[in-house]
Amino acid sequence: MIQVATTRLSQLFLRTLRDDPVDAEVASHKLLVRAGYIRRAAPGIYTWLPLGLKVLNKVENIVREEMNAIGAQEVHFPALLPREPYEATNRWTEYGDNLFRLQDRRGTDMLLAPTHEEMFTLLVKDLYSSYKDLPVYLYQIQTKYRDEARPRAGLLRGREFIMKDSYSFNIDDAGLEEAYFAHRGAYQRIFERLGLEIAIVKAQSGAMGGSRSEEFLHPTPVGEDTFVRSEGGYAANVEAVTTVVPEPIDASNTPAASIEVTPDSPTIETLVEQSNALHPKSEGQWTAADTLKNVVIAVIHPDGTRQLVAIGVPGDRAVDMGRVEVNVGVLLGIGGEVEVEAATEEDFKKFPQLVKGYIGPGLSLDAKLLGTESETEIPYFVDPRVVSGSTWITGANEAEKHVYNLVFERDFEADGVIEACEVREGDPAPDGSGPLIAARGIEMGHIFQLGRKYAEALGLKVLDQNGKLQTVTMGSYGVGVTRALAAIAEGNHDDKGLIWPRNLAPADVHVVATGKGADITEYAEKLVEELSAAGLDVMFDDRPKASPGVKFGDAELLGVPTIVVVGRGFKDGKLELKDRRSGEARDIAVESAAEEIVREVNK
């Protein structure tokens, strides 16, 4: 048995604080600082104090054990890296302001790595050359850097943080699938051992490229990520939700499209009003769902090029720019990450054919095309609800005019279908598992099937069984280690302080000695020695001058799961044994105290 040195509060580098740090908004941030686990060094950058480091090591070791269990091998890359590999994959540019860039004394461009796909790819390329060397899974637990625009919530979104990142290398897709599920399983075990509830949500892979991708979200009200789930078990982030597409409609009896005057109707609301007033529906009333809203959006390419696209969505739905951002790049054939924003007045000026408030697809109706065959053509995409044969009221590309009975794929076409609309609570889950419910979460992990994107960009090929060069297929997998610690703190506290799960606590038991008699101190020392000899990791409040109130308060703030008080009852042969989480306390006899405490800790 390894005997752990007792943590004596008289010696420990610790100052608990009464007041919340002024910049702290969430409980984990407030309490980790107040309880002396971490301390801010710069915005989004933290120092680990002794207690924090102890818990962090426990979290890291759980991650390490589960990675080793699936045969992943630990390595350690530098944080400071040369530009070239990130240039080859275009991420030097794509990362934008999130990347910390610098130059060395010779003026060579370098970066602080936000993630290491390139370097792992190059390392495997450097050392391996045959299918016989594969598969290999490599990982590191390493300090990463991202220059977040708004570092917030303490460790939940920092600029320097610890991540476990791993990478799988396989010769074929079946191997990648296996590696992916091995990691998926390891992650489930990691988060279970960390006591973090997780929803595994389908995700879009964004700048990472590749195909299959899932996020491990920890549902919490302080989460930055919104996602949707269903009672039937579906979970996805809103970017990844696919619309349940209605059946195509037989429009053979739909009257021909016609352009009608609709004075002063530049919004969906005014259009519905004017339509009901001037061009009534044959049965019932027009609603926003009958209209097709054409939204013009500026897409900023990774190289800075600005391109306009128009998206047609049902008038009762808003466009979700986040969903547009992750989905529009592929439709436009853009490799990297794009940014999107609403088209500006200046954008509109460049395309006089766009009549604001009256924009229509107009492809088969008349000369007022949205785009032309010229270079200034504006691609036009539609929401999946715009199915073949669906009928719409939409802009006529002329002020104060709209077109009625415009049928998709009879009267107009699109350059593609895009998931662009907001996802709403109550929308059906794509897998038929019931209506969607909105939730908030923190991304704790992410698994990606990268495929061959990085291997191709960096030339990672190995000889296959037939002696032919094959590009390797890769997966990339991350766990936010420091973030996990914060999430655990966030989910395990009350108004008095932290409440650590037993396997992550900075000690097994917190012994508080209060009261004046030398016999109390003497006995407490003896008890601590016994507990330590029995293999417990003991925190011992032996501060001679601190008041009982300060000691009890600190014990609750620090959050060790079991608290033992050697105090008032001692003269009657009793100690108090308290469970930090439930708050329940009971007296135990001095004679059998050590055994009782060991039993409590191991129960």
Added chain:
Amino acid sequence: MIQVATTRLSQLFLRTLRDDPVDAEVASHKLLVRAGYIRRAAPGIYTWLPLGLKVLNKVENIVREEMNAIGAQEVHFPALLPREPYEATNRWTEYGDNLFRLQDRRGTDMLLAPTHEEMFTLLVKDLYSSYKDLPVYLYQIQTKYRDEARPRAGLLRGREFIMKDSYSFNIDDAGLEEAYFAHRGAYQRIFERLGLEIAIVKAQSGAMGGSRSEEFLHPTPVGEDTFVRSEGGYAANVEAVTTVVPEPIDASNTPAASIEVTPDSPTIETLVEQSNALHPKSEGQWTAADTLKNVVIAVIHPDGTRQLVAIGVPGDRAVDMGRVEVNVGVLLGIGGEVEVEAATEEDFKKFPQLVKGYIGPGLSLDAKLLGTESETEIPYFVDPRVVSGSTWITGANEAEKHVYNLVFERDFEADGVIEACEVREGDPAPDGSGPLIAARGIEMGHIFQLGRKYAEALGLKVLDQNGKLQTVTMGSYGVGVTRALAAIAEGNHDDKGLIWPRNLAPADVHVVATGKGADITEYAEKLVEELSAAGLDVMFDDRPKASPGVKFGDAELLGVPTIVVVGRGFKDGKLELKDRRSGEARDIAVESAAEEIVREVNK
């Protein structure tokens, strides 16, 4: 007993290399790369592969244990830090090109920390306020950054490297002394456990400020640092050696100084020649030791100011610019680190009173003073050998003229005494322990008494027993962790590969299975299982296709101290047990092999 997972070479991420890396000059660099322990990511920046990381963790743990044993508490600071604290101590500037500087997305200046004095000082200031909180010793094992001009020798001088740095905080000098010696002892134990011979040498503290300072140098021919030692146990780096000062001389009978013509004698050699020819000594011959050479040096202040000084040294000694650099700042009252270089033609032009080749102190002789009372005065320092009453031939500040019988402190004076001359083998050790011997070493550790420099600059004060604010006194202590690993490799290898000390090896035993029979493989698997169950960390070469030659070669290259071969002798009931260091091999019986191997490993 914790059972360690066996390292199987069929699975291990490893490719041993036959050829030395082209950029490698020293054995540790070559072998650590060839044996697959590390891999270069950029100049002076390395990736740790699985075996390397395993050894590194063992080194770190030895350091950690010894630091904990003296009551130091582990914390962990960020590497990416704000500029302000380093500005307050002037190190933002003083570090020059060695500091990696960058800006974040808001344009805030940041740095990658080369060492953390400022941050530790601020942390203690942040949390502590009373003498009762002291002493406290804090340490971290952390990644550091220095943009070395010439990263070289692999891990011996890298740009990203791991250091253990610790800092002590005390209320008084006696406390600092205690902290200093506690660290000194811990360092002695660390290097002993790492098997690194160490010379503790007196050092000048340079940019760190403060008073007492010692370096832990590991003597090795590949070392960059030169130092001197004596048979009697003295050791110091050449910057720190103090000259054994001769007794003052009674010059009452020395004739008056006189200026003599010495045509074409701008060097010591020509001067000695001309003196012996034209102005012979009363007894014997003039030698260079009779002359006083006045060397003009440019001192560049931390703020860029360029200042000339002149230094008078015996003509038979060269000036050591390194010794001047560490010693001149204090004499000039400059706080930070200075640079020095020989005065240039341009410098000389600015001071026409300096007659090159004929410069003299000239203070009491005539109007041709070296300096004047004006602002352009050039301070004049002398070597400690220039004692009161010593008599010299030196420049007369006029072309082709020298002055004879010039007596120090009768005829001329100096603004101070400086340790400026080269230290030579054979010079007496300052502590009387015999003549000095030159040696080369690598700096493995460094301990400093910083004193109050950082605490004053950053305002770290605490209340003393009388309720008065006192500035805290500090020590700073460093161990190069990655460098230690390299030094161990450097000192433990032969032409076949690495030879790890047992307590640092990546495994206890390396089992090689060679030969074709299925029984060999089967038995080897069983043996490995037994050894692992007995608590040994086993490396197992189970590669089915590798030849015996490759397997033996790799076993020697990788350097596990005990090698067991299950091969040719197996059919006769024998295994081969080999000691990697001595090369001795003996046969052991299959029946008792496991016990025998365990005994060998634990012996």
